[in-house]
Amino acid sequence: MKHKLALIGFGTVGQGLCEILINKKSELKENHDFDWEVVAVSDLLKGSVYCPDGLDVNQLLDLVKSDRSLEEYECKSKKAPCEFGWDAVTTIHDSNADIVCELSYTDVKTGEPALTHCKTAFENGKHVVTSNKGPAALKHKELKKLAEKYGVQFFIEGTVMSGTPVLNLARGPLAGCSISAVRGILNGTTNYILTEMEAGKSYEDVLKTAQKLGYAEADPTGDVEGYDAMAKVIILANVVMGADISAESVDCEGITGITPEMINEAKQNNARWKLIGSVEKSNGKITARVKPEMIPSDHPLAGVMGATNALTFSTDLLGDVTIVGAGAGRTETGFSILTDILSINKFQKGI
């Protein structure tokens, strides 16, 4: 059976996913008994195309690379002509996809339009995989229940540390352990800024470079004030530790208060400033926060430099387990979508 994928959003993550799917087609078939076709792509800016017989993914990639609309796609099916111009909800509702890859833009305040996309998919018996933090940070419990009701899956590995396995690590290889705390560097932009400030550069200069490199947005508030890390902390609290918290209950402070003097003082004390997101369970109560912390240089999180992310799980049976890896990136986040699709494939086939 070929999985039929609908891509809602065709930015870097969707394109990254398609590149991986093409490059690894035979490997995925051989090693993971996984076969696929992309039947629909719907993007607010790039246009929309659907073919129940499957689309030529190379043609899709070529179109967006040359800044042309997806609606210029040349249909190759003789059995079923392509449909153009379907919006996201129509695509999810009316296409024959069995897996919806929700890759639209992130809004961590309302969760929309991704929230509606997820619900529509579930109500139509379709699985959802997403790297969008909005629905996961705002309504994970509700969405998980809805997915269960309709007998489908809702996987979100890419919402924290892109494809570096964090949620899958907790759900899979750490199963059997109780996790009493998670603590980590969850935002690459701020870690890059702190790393460069340690090398003697000023906050303002580093921010400018980060913006030039594409690490930081034109409006860097989401990163430097800790809001991006906060959304991830909420996801970790609710998904990994079974809490039910929202933004109001997270104590959140960014890195804008860190001065060169503070950086130097830390250095003299054999330590480093890091923006740490943490969730702790104590006496049955779960608290979450985002805050700059001085980390001793012999701590596993202290060696995590640049745009790299890291997360430490405190467990009852293994003590601390730390995973370090990419927190963003075209291929890395593309992989996060693939890993969730492979989980669905594995689950369905009982392999």
Added chain:
Amino acid sequence: MKHKLALIGFGTVGQGLCEILINKKSELKENHDFDWEVVAVSDLLKGSVYCPDGLDVNQLLDLVKSDRSLEEYECKSKKAPCEFGWDAVTTIHDSNADIVCELSYTDVKTGEPALTHCKTAFENGKHVVTSNKGPAALKHKELKKLAEKYGVQFFIEGTVMSGTPVLNLARGPLAGCSISAVRGILNGTTNYILTEMEAGKSYEDVLKTAQKLGYAEADPTGDVEGYDAMAKVIILANVVMGADISAESVDCEGITGITPEMINEAKQNNARWKLIGSVEKSNGKITARVKPEMIPSDHPLAGVMGATNALTFSTDLLGDVTIVGAGAGRTETGFSILTDILSINKFQKGI
């Protein structure tokens, strides 16, 4: 269905496993649909007992804690009287266990007696889970084939970094990535010695303390000459990277040549000596080695201190992914056996 476990060997790992199984009985049933009984324990020094109805594990633990023989076990079954004095092979062959936990002593030269235990189990349709490096380092491919032939599983998570997920991470959440290299700190004893030498102590003094603390054996050769790390490197090469190498092809050097002068020189260069085990694939050829290396202090492996272990996977889709955690310990290695048993349970139930 209750899984029936036979424990071959009842040292710290077996006892650690039993403690976890008792403490987590209801949690494992509820969260993982896993139920168990221990039907047999066979230990060369502590004696042997088998009851097809299941043994009282608390009584077994009490017996060994008070240095009494397992053959003093008081049978509680009215249906089936206990059998005493069965050796390992008889226990594997004649008991009604469906999972054999191979926890006998490690011999990385011959692999025996564990090798015979594994083969006997497979030929009698029984799964094997083990933390014993012998069979895994010497005959992984052959054993995996034999297990497949008889439709059973052979899981060995505990052979590298105890229960810290390394093999399960590669097999599960990293599936879909190609791994081109692994590189890590795989021996806690030598990492502890290097950490303490950095604090100004001499090799001889630290070794004595390590022996007192139980980190190092009376004959420390296996650790300090790198042989323990070498066995793990062979397992990683063969299991994670699909090689088929043996000890002869591994370039192996321990830490006995590291002097206080070298440690100081590294410090002055913002670096640290670490005993690194590595496997690399280049032009289709896989090479493996164990060697002390000077690691820059901003590298993820540099912050790994004391008896902690760490491993970096170099992948095509995620770049470097590093996992840091315990490399030994009663509960940690006990968990490695549990995690493999849970994998079997999950696989059988398609969950």
